[in-house]
Amino acid sequence: xxxxxxxxxxxxxxxxxxxxxxxxxxxxxxxxxxxxxxxxxxxxxxxxxxxxxxxxxxxxxxxxxxxxxxxxxxxxxxxxxxxxxxxxxxxxxxxxxxxxxxxxxxxxxxxxxxxxxxxxxxxxxxxxxxxxxxxxxxxxxxxxxxxxxxxxxxxxxxxxxxxxxxxxxxxxxxxxxxxxxxxxxxxxxxxxxxxxxxxxxxxxxxxxxxxxxxxxxxxxxxxxxxxxxxxxxxxxxxxxxxxx
Amino acid sequence: xxxxxxxxxxxxxxxxxxxxxxxxxxxxxxxxxxxxxxxxxxxxxxxxxxxxxxxxxxxxxxxxxxxxxxxxxxxxxxxxxxxxxxxxxxxxxxxxxxxxxxxxxxxxxxxxxxxxxxxxxxxxxxxxxxxxxxxxxxxxxxxxxxxxxxxxxxxxxxxxxxxxxxxxxxxxxxxxxxxxxxxxxxxxxxxxxxxxxxxxxxxxxxxxxxxx
Numbered sequence: 001x002x003x004x005x006x007x008x009x010x011x012x013x014x015x016x017x018x019x020x021x022x023x024x025x026x027x028x029x030x031x032x033x034x035x036x037x038x039x040x041x042x043x044x045x046x047x048x049x050x051x052x053x054x055x056x057x058x059x060x061x062x063x064x065x066x067x068x069x070x071x072x073x074x075x076x077x078x079x080x081x082x083x084x085x086x087x088x089x090x091x092x093x094x095x096x097x098x099x100x101x102x103x104x105x106x107x108x109x110x111x112x113x114x115x116x117x118x119x120x121x122x123x124x125x126x127x128x129x130x131x132x133x134x135x136x137x138x139x140x141x142x143x144x145x146x147x148x149x150x151x152x153x154x155x156x157x158x159x160x161x162x163x164x165x166x167x168x169x170x171x172x173x174x175x176x177x178x179x180x181x182x183x184x185x186x187x188x189x190x191x192x193x194x195x196x197x198x199x200x201x202x203x204x205x206x207x208x209x210x211x212x213x214x215x216x217x218x219x220x221x222x223x224x225x226x227x228x229x230x231x232x233x234x235x236x237x238x239x240x241x242x243x244x
Numbered sequence: 245x246x247x248x249x250x251x252x253x254x255x256x257x258x259x260x261x262x263x264x265x266x267x268x269x270x271x272x273x274x275x276x277x278x279x280x281x282x283x284x285x286x287x288x289x290x291x292x293x294x295x296x297x298x299x300x301x302x303x304x305x306x307x308x309x310x311x312x313x314x315x316x317x318x319x320x321x322x323x324x325x326x327x328x329x330x331x332x333x334x335x336x337x338x339x340x341x342x343x344x345x346x347x348x349x350x351x352x353x354x355x356x357x358x359x360x361x362x363x364x365x366x367x368x369x370x371x372x373x374x375x376x377x378x379x380x381x382x383x384x385x386x387x388x389x390x391x392x393x394x395x396x397x398x399x400x401x402x403x404x405x406x407x408x409x410x411x412x413x414x415x416x417x418x419x420x421x422x423x424x425x426x427x428x429x430x431x432x433x434x435x436x437x438x439x440x441x442x443x444x445x446x447x448x449x450x451x452x453x454x455x456x
Contacts, residue, residue: 028348
């Protein structure tokens with residue numbers, strides 16, 4: 001056998017397997033997940049409906065008084081947007097884990113960092129971005145004062161992206177657990193607190209007539225840091241989860 | 245003697261503090277079809293998972309073309325195709341969309357078009373049917389269609405014949421024989437007898453290698 005195999009061996013060595021490209025791999029995952037999100041539109045609507053329902057309840061449950069609502073609005077919008085993001089995180093890697101595509105993702109000749117980034121980007125496009133776009137409308141329902149809308153959208157735009165990225169770490173750590181939902185919240189909520197504080201305070205500041213550039217800069221810094229670090233941490237966590 | 249593609253040296257695995265196998269030495273050459281044998285729970289899947297690098301719970305050394313896996317990881321993964329217990333198929337997508345994702349991830353030269361590969365596994369005409377409407381065996385065949393597309397030299401197949409009909413098994417055996425003759429190697433687990441010449445069998449139960 002050895003002589004024949006040696007000849008084959010040399011001939012195959014000459015035509016090396018082409019090295020895969022980074023961007024085709026990134027686009028392939030991005031495209032696949034967007035397509036899946038589109039096919040499961042109902043699930044995608046869940047966090048948005050949650051956001052809408054809770055904000056609708058606030059004037060009914062607390063007070064329809066304009067002054068009271070205006071005071072609550074920045075914090076309320078931010079807290080509910082955060083919880084809505086948390087609600088959708090559990091599914092980030094779970095379905096991939098259950099049907100075996102996560103395994104395939106781990107052994108693909110691709111940097112896992114960019115694969116995770118593609119998945120998180122889709123998560124943000126289907127949860128954070130719609131939440132951000134809906135927020136001004138709900139701001140009207142909570143009689144958010146006029147000057148606050150621009151900063152509300154900007155702070156949510158920066159903030160929800162950070163929330164998706166940070167949340168991916170927790171989702172990756174708990175993907176192999178059968179009931180990881182509660183644990184996921186416990187791991188992630190403390191990490192969400194700084195984003196919430198600066199996000200809500202940006203809107204409050206501008207409503208009260210102060211500049212919000214400081215808080216927005218910090219939110220931007222959070223986002224920059226989490227783009228660099230969160231996918232790395234999530235990639236490591238995925239390897240550990242699948243290993244077990 | 246030709247250089248082995250994969251070399252396992254004194255490989256030991258334990259799971260939940262139970263040693264599954266230890267001191268496994270194995271050289272996989274181009275042209276080999278190796279059937280991992282052993283009763284349920286003897287560590288067949290664990291061994292394959294170690295070989296795919298998804299599991300790191302082992303001691304010993306794995307070499308790819310003579311280099312330790314830690315150094316040659318990318319080249320190894322680039323030459324690896326693994327089909328596990330879970331077929332790795334998204335139920336919400338069509339067979340074509342599933343394959344397109346795999347082709348995007350593993351930018352190898354495609355040996356044939358996706359339509360041809362699907363036709364080869366008997367799924368012609370099902371390109372645009374969502375996978376949740378297909379049967380278990382058909383879903384399995386979507387995963388197996390990757391074997392026709394990939395340029396990978398190392399195939400690691402965990403129970404590839406599950407839910408596949410007789411004709412499909414025969415086709416798969418023919419494909420494996422062609423792959424081996426073309427300089428690749430196949431490592432698989434199955435409880436069926438393979439109808440292939442020159443299959444090497446490794447029985448994990450004895451921690452020893454039996455040539456047949």
